[in-house]
Amino acid sequence: MGEKMSRKPYVREVPKYSWFFRRPRYMRYMAREVTCIFIGAYTLLLLVGVMRLSQGQAEYEAFLAALRSPVSVVFHLLALGFSVYNTATWFNVTPKALPVQIGEEFLPGGVITGAHYLGWAVLSLAVLLMAGVF
Amino acid sequence: MAKSNKPIIWGTFAAGGTLSAFVTPVLILLTLLVALGHTPEMLAYARLHAFAAHWFGKLSLFAVISLSLWGAAHRLRITCYDFGIRADTLVATIVYLVAAFGSVAAIVYLSRI
Amino acid sequence: MSERVYQLEVLRYHPETDSEPHFQRYSVSCEEEWVVLDALNRIKETIDPTLSYRWSCHMAVCGSCGMMINGEPMLACKSFLRDYQGVIRVEPLAHFPIERDLVTVIDDFMDKFKRVKPYLIPKHEKPVSEGEYLQSPAQLKKFKQYTMCINCMLCYAACPEYGLIPKFLGPAAISMAHRYNQDSRDGGRDERQEEIATTEGVWECSFVGACSEVCPEHVDPASALQQVKIKSTVDWYKEHLMPWVKK
Numbered sequence: 419m420g421e422k423m424s425r426k427p428y429v430r431e432v433p434k435y436s437w438f439f440r441r442p443r444y445m446r447y448m449a450r451e452v453t454c455i456f457i458g459a460y461t462l463l464l465l466v467g468v469m470r471l472s473q474g475q476a477e478y479e480a481f482l483a484a485l486r487s488p489v490s491v492v493f494h495l496l497a498l499g500f501s502v503y504n505t506a507t508w509f510n511v512t513p514k515a516l517p518v519q520i521g522e523e524f525l526p527g528g529v530i531t532g533a534h535y536l537g538w539a540v541l542s543l544a545v546l547l548m549a550g551v552f
Numbered sequence: 553m554a555k556s557n558k559p560i561i562w563g564t565f566a567a568g569g570t571l572s573a574f575v576t577p578v579l580i581l582l583t584l585l586v587a588l589g590h591t592p593e594m595l596a597y598a599r600l601h602a603f604a605a606h607w608f609g610k611l612s613l614f615a616v617i618s619l620s621l622w623g624a625a626h627r628l629r630i631t632c633y634d635f636g637i638r639a640d641t642l643v644a645t646i647v648y649l650v651a652a653f654g655s656v657a658a659i660v661y662l663s664r665i
Numbered sequence: 666m667s668e669r670v671y672q673l674e675v676l677r678y679h680p681e682t683d684s685e686p687h688f689q690r691y692s693v694s695c696e697e698e699w700v701v702l703d704a705l706n707r708i709k710e711t712i713d714p715t716l717s718y719r720w721s722c723h724m725a726v727c728g729s730c731g732m733m734i735n736g737e738p739m740l741a742c743k744s745f746l747r748d749y750q751g752v753i754r755v756e757p758l759a760h761f762p763i764e765r766d767l768v769t770v771i772d773d774f775m776d777k778f779k780r781v782k783p784y785l786i787p788k789h790e791k792p793v794s795e796g797e798y799l800q801s802p803a804q805l806k807k808f809k810q811y812t813m814c815i816n817c818m819l820c821y822a823a824c825p826e827y828g829l830i831p832k833f834l835g836p837a838a839i840s841m842a843h844r845y846n847q848d849s850r851d852g853g854r855d856e857r858q859e860e861i862a863t864t865e866g867v868w869e870c871s872f873v874g875a876c877s878e879v880c881p882e883h884v885d886p887a888s889a890l891q892q893v894k895i896k897s898t899v900d901w902y903k904e905h906l907m908p909w910v911k912k
Binding site: 434435438448451452453454455457458460461462463464465467468469471472475478479482485486487490491494495497498501502504505508509534537538541542545546548549550551 | 569570572573574575576577578579580581582583584585586587588589591592593594595597600601604613616617620621623624625627628630631634635636638654657658661662664665
Binding site: 425426427428429430432434437438440441443444447451511513514515516517519521522523524 | 678680681683685686736737759760762763764770802803806807825828829871872873874875877878885887888891892894895
């Protein structure tokens with residue numbers, strides 16, 4: 419053999435800032451991850467609300483009044499969309515993290531996910547009823 | 553190699569993620585109604601104050617705020633890394649400090665109600 | 666049986682002469698019911714004998730022919746030509762160094778696989794005269810799915826966290842550790858935890874779930890990793906907050 423064998427493995431670097439554009443599943447993952455920005459921001463808003471509540475009626479009502487703005491409506495709509503996406507993605511993978519084996523067989527994942535959706539719907543309705551929305 | 557201490561944070565992430573999956577959307581819906589000018593009865597000062605004055609109200613508000621913050625903070629840390637921000641220690645310090653500060657603040661405000 | 670011409674664009678890398686890989690286009694006549702591996706074999710036999718790639722069983726058992734087909738980690742023997750339109754782009758598995766053409770360097774995976782002790786470590790060694798280690802169907806079912814892994818490494822090529830953090834132990838190794846940890850005959854979990862409950866172990870996983878989507882044997886490594894996280898978290902709280910609880 420004239421040609422000599424030599425090793426020179428070639429490493430293809432993963433693009434640090436743009437890898438998630440490569441596959442749709444990576445984009446879906448990143449969409450799930452960025453929900454935390456909206457959930458975090460909304461939770462901080464709740465914290466401000468609790469602070470205003472502790473300061474007295476006038477302060478709390480000023481807080482409620484401050485919520486009535488187009489920017490606030492847009493923020494709420496975005497946060498609602500992202501938080502519902504978070505809920506769906508969370509429940510959809512719950513059977514992977516918490517499988518339930520009854521006797522020999524595992525409960526189908528759809529049953530576990532379905533139970534979570536049902537619980538979510540009941541809880542949300544209960545909160546809305548308690549809050550006097552209906 | 554030593555075992556990781558990540559479980560301490562991951563535990564709050566798992567709990568916070570589950571809790572906010574169940575309650576955050578409906579809470580957003582309530583304050584969205586406020587933003588649209590239809591404040592639900594429950595969010596009137598007297599009603600909400602009475603709710604937060606009860607130990608159960610305090611506990612629920614604290615759990616929702618604190619766990620959601622820790623859950624979001626941990627996920628944000630991972631997200632920053634995924635977006636290519638490699639200063640992980642700095643990012644972790646900032647996001648966890650915000651979550652810790654928010655949790656303490658929630659206790660302080662709730663104790664004043 | 667009818668033949669037609671397919672266009673394949675294959676990533677070539679010849680370490681003796683190339684400084685970096687490049688694509689080479691082949692037009693090759695194939696039966697319509699063939700898989701990508703058949704097309705590669707036909708290219709090697711009739712057009713270009715220098716093309717290098719790994720394969721063995723041609724029936725999705727050996728796990729040798731994993732490669733990126735149109736950007737997706739696939740077994741070449743399980744990817745039917747009829748499922749693709751236009752030029753089919755074939756590349757070596759992502760996230761592994763390229764040895765030559767479609768052949769990758771897999772030492773990193775082999776090393777990690779060994780580290781998690783992927784074999785039974787019996788709770789109590791007993792002589793053959795004492796009989797078998799018995800296991801009920803329910804106990805078998807608990808881990809059976811994780812035994813289906815064929816070490817094809819598609820999950821590593823799909824996992825963005827492994828791509829970003831090469832030290833990450835990765836999906837197949839951790840789910841194989843979980844397979845033995847879940848086995849009623851096994852007593853080696855503490856030893857495996859030393860590898861998998863570390864920062865470079867399960868904690869680099871952010872549950873993208875890509876590993877489970879590409880797994881040709883439906884092992885669902887992502888489920889194993891989440892269960893390992895939960896168990897490791899319970900361990901941690903027990904060890905640090907309840908030291909009086911015996912493991």
